[in-house]
Amino acid sequence: MRHNAVADIIDDAVVIVDARGTELARWALSDIRFADPARHGAPIRLRNAGSDARLSLPGDDDGAWLLARCPNLKKRDTGAVKWPTWVAAGIFAVASIAGIFVYLLPAASSAIVGLIPPSLERRIGIEARDQILEVLGQVRKNDRPLVCTEPRGQAILDKYARELSTLMGVPFPVNITVVRFPVVNALTLPGGEIVILSGLLEKAESGDAVIGVLAHEIAHAARRDPLQVSIKQTGAALMVSLIVGDVFGGAALGGLASGLVESGYSRDAEAAADFIAVTALNQLGLTARPLADFVAAMETDDPLSGMVPSFLSTHPSGKDRHRDITALSQGVGRAMTGYEWKALRNMCR
Numbered sequence: 001m002r003h004n005a006v007a008d009i010i011d012d013a014v015v016i017v018d019a020r021g022t023e024l025a026r027w028a029l030s031d032i033r034f035a036d037p038a039r040h041g042a043p044i045r046l047r048n049a050g051s052d053a054r055l056s057l058p059g060d061d062d063g064a065w066l067l068a069r070c071p072n073l074k075k076r077d078t079g080a081v082k083w084p085t086w087v088a089a090g091i092f093a094v095a096s097i098a099g100i101f102v103y104l105l106p107a108a109s110s111a112i113v114g115l116i117p118p119s120l121e122r123r124i125g126i127e128a129r130d131q132i133l134e135v136l137g138q139v140r141k142n143d144r145p146l147v148c149t150e151p152r153g154q155a156i157l158d159k160y161a162r163e164l165s166t167l168m169g170v171p172f173p174v175n176i177t178v179v180r181f182p183v184v185n186a187l188t189l190p191g192g193e194i195v196i197l198s199g200l201l202e203k204a205e206s207g208d209a210v211i212g213v214l215a216h217e218i219a220h221a222a223r224r225d226p227l228q229v230s231i232k233q234t235g236a237a238l239m240v241s242l243i244v245g246d247v248f249g250g251a252a253l254g255g256l257a258s259g260l261v262e263s264g265y266s267r268d269a270e271a272a273a274d275f276i277a278v279t280a281l282n283q284l285g286l287t288a289r290p291l292a293d294f295v296a297a298m299e300t301d302d303p304l305s306g307m308v309p310s311f312l313s314t315h316p317s318g319k320d321r322h323r324d325i326t327a328l329s330q331g332v333g334r335a336m337t338g339y340e341w342k343a344l345r346n347m348c349r
Helices: 083-113 118-139 151-168 198-203 207-223 225-244 247-261 267-283 289-301 318-328 338-345
Strands: 005-010 013-018 023-028 032-034 045-048 054-056 175-179 186-189 193-197
Touching: 083 225, 118 175, 118 186, 118 193, 118 225, 151 175, 151 207, 151 267, 151 338, 175 198, 186 207, 186 225, 193 198, 193 207, 198 207, 198 289, 198 338, 207 225, 207 267, 207 289, 207 338, 267 289, 267 318, 289 318
Parallel strands: 175 193
Antiparallel strands: 005 013, 013 023, 032 045, 045 054, 186 193
C-alpha cells in the first residue's frame, strides 16, 4: 500500500514510520538501492535489496541527507539474474510453447473430439461447407452454377457413399457436393460433408479411381479427422492470440500457427485412412489399384513433390502410398460401367 511516511536515519538504518509514529519498515543503509535510473528533475525512488517496497522522496528533496550514507545505491542484488539466465529462460519459454503446439494441442484435440456429439459435428460441417462454397463462388470468374447437380452422376456418388459409410461405421450421413472448380482435390469437412472439385473428375482415369478417393475421404470422416484438425487449428489460433495479446493480430497469426500444427492430415492419419478405405473396397469386391495409380500420378504431376524428402513431409509419399494400397488391395471388381463413368465425369460439363 502507499503510505505518507517519515524517514529518518537511526544508527545504520533508515527507519520509516507513518503519521502516527508506527514503524513501517527498517532498511539497512547498505541494502538501499536506486529503484529507477537517476533522471534529472525526477523524484528519487529507493528500494530495499530483495524487496518490492519503494521509498519515494518528495520532489523538492534531493536526498543528499540519505544518499551520502548509502554505499551500495547502484549495486546489483545478490543473486541478480544475468543475461545468460534470461536467454535460457527465453529458450525454455519458446520450447514450452512449441511443446504445446506439437504435443498438447494434438492430444487435447483427440480427447475433445470424443466429447462432441455427432449431431453437433454435423452442424459444424454444414456451416464449414457453406463457407467454402461462398469462398469458391467469389474466386471463380464465370457465371455458371457453382454446384454440379446432374442427377445421374450424383446418384452414383450417393450410392457408394451410403455403402462405404455403412461398412466404415460413420456416425452420421455422408453428404457429397460436387463443385465446378478446376482443381484436382476433394475436401472432407466435419460431420461427413465431402466436397469434390471438378478438376478431380477431369484428372481421374476411371470411375474406380474416383470411388477410391471417395472411400479415402469417407475413412477420414469415420475417424473424425476433420473435426480433430479443426480443433487443433482453433486451439492454435487461441494460443497465438493469448501470447500476442491482440485478438485480431493473434487471429491473423493463428492461420500460420495452424499450418505449423497440421498441414492437412498427419502421416498416420493418411495411412490409417488408406487402410480403412482399401478394407472397405475389398469388402465390396472392388479393386483399389486405380486409387494407388491416382495417388502416384498426383505426386508425379506436382512440381514440388520431389523437393521435400518423404520423412520430412506431413503426408506419406505417393510412391509409398501406391505400394501400400496395392499390397492391401484384394478386390478385382470395377466400380461402374463405362456408361456410368461417362455420366459421372460429365456431371459438371
